[in-house]
Amino acid sequence: MSLVWVYAVRDGDADDPPAVSGVDGERPRVVAAGTLGAVVGTVADEGFDEAGLAAAMEDLARLEALARAHHAVVVEAGSAGAVAPVRLATVFRDDEAVVAMLRERADEFEAALDRVRGRREWGVKVYADTRAGGDDSPAPAPGDRPGTAYLLRRKADRDRGAAGRERARAVAESVADAAGTHAVDVRRFALQDARLSGRNEEMVLNATFLVDETQEAEFRAAVTGAGDGATVELTGPWPPFSFATADPP
Amino acid sequence: MPELPSRIDAQPDTVGRDLGRLVLTVVELLRQLMERQALRRVDAGDLPDEKIEALGVGLMRLEEAMVELREHFGLEPGDLNIDLGPLGNLLGPEAGQGR
Numbered sequence: 001m002s003l004v005w006v007y008a009v010r011d012g013d014a015d016d017p018p019a020v021s022g023v024d025g026e027r028p029r030v031v032a033a034g035t036l037g038a039v040v041g042t043v044a045d046e047g048f049d050e051a052g053l054a055a056a057m058e059d060l061a062r063l064e065a066l067a068r069a070h071h072a073v074v075v076e077a078g079s080a081g082a083v084a085p086v087r088l089a090t091v092f093r094d095d096e097a098v099v100a101m102l103r104e105r106a107d108e109f110e111a112a113l114d115r116v117r118g119r120r121e122w123g124v125k126v127y128a129d130t131r132a133g134g135d136d137s138p139a140p141a142p143g144d145r146p147g148t149a150y151l152l153r154r155k156a157d158r159d160r161g162a163a164g165r166e167r168a169r170a171v172a173e174s175v176a177d178a179a180g181t182h183a184v185d186v187r188r189f190a191l192q193d194a195r196l197s198g199r200n201e202e203m204v205l206n207a208t209f210l211v212d213e214t215q216e217a218e219f220r221a222a223v224t225g226a227g228d229g230a231t232v233e234l235t236g237p238w239p240p241f242s243f244a245t246a247d248p249p
Numbered sequence: 250m251p252e253l254p255s256r257i258d259a260q261p262d263t264v265g266r267d268l269g270r271l272v273l274t275v276v277e278l279l280r281q282l283m284e285r286q287a288l289r290r291v292d293a294g295d296l297p298d299e300k301i302e303a304l305g306v307g308l309m310r311l312e313e314a315m316v317e318l319r320e321h322f323g324l325e326p327g328d329l330n331i332d333l334g335p336l337g338n339l340l341g342p343e344a345g346q347g348r
Contacts, residue, residue, distance in 0.1 A: 146305070146306065147307070150305045151287060151291055151308065
């Protein structure tokens, strides 16, 4: 027995499967239905059935290996043309079930592919030191009143922090605006904790943009030129994970 | 991705430190709330100078005491900033990065 793992859906007329190994070390292939083609892989029953996948989600090492392989196939599939990535761990009984799913959701996939055709996804993260900023002048400290001096010092710290956060937010918005003028769509994500990125600065913008390939040079120039005084991190191009990912049925 | 502990270790030699950390975290949260409230009242300008001085001395002593207690338990300022997941950190993002 074997199962069918789905990586992505793309235009059916391109039927050259991605030349990279899949999640089970298998060679991906294409299952076509009408104008659509699903990039799939034949995977073993064991480890990829419901119980096997549930166990994999608990096992960070295995999950990482699955996610990397899935990602690599989607990237390769997207290098040839428009692609709608399918979420990790979408598995069907056999090819017939994949064909049925493609037919049933054809409108949805075609709309997603139309939305991202000729476009790629770029990630933009902005990091800024939210503590720097504002007036650095020491508060007037009456020497004979240590408690008052302490409170004034804390007040100055607080005001400086507020000014720094305000400035960081303004920088983030200016980068988002500059990027947005050359993008067709944007998704904003929750800001990540500084410890995850291993940086001292705080993340102030975590967004991803869908950019027309004809606009990429302008987009990149606008993003890297924006964000005065902050660190701007541009990643990509990616397949349009954030704009065309199909939910499992 | 950091490795997550599969269970909480309740070793006898660390349980005292962990309990100390928890208690200090609560005290630090209260101290910061009091300080913020005091600063708001200073901002509002309705406090007499003697009252401001008394508040300041009280908060300053409290902070000194916190530093001593933290050192006693071998804790960094950041150790008291408990991660509440989607709610963010208990003491805010900038807490515990040294001052």
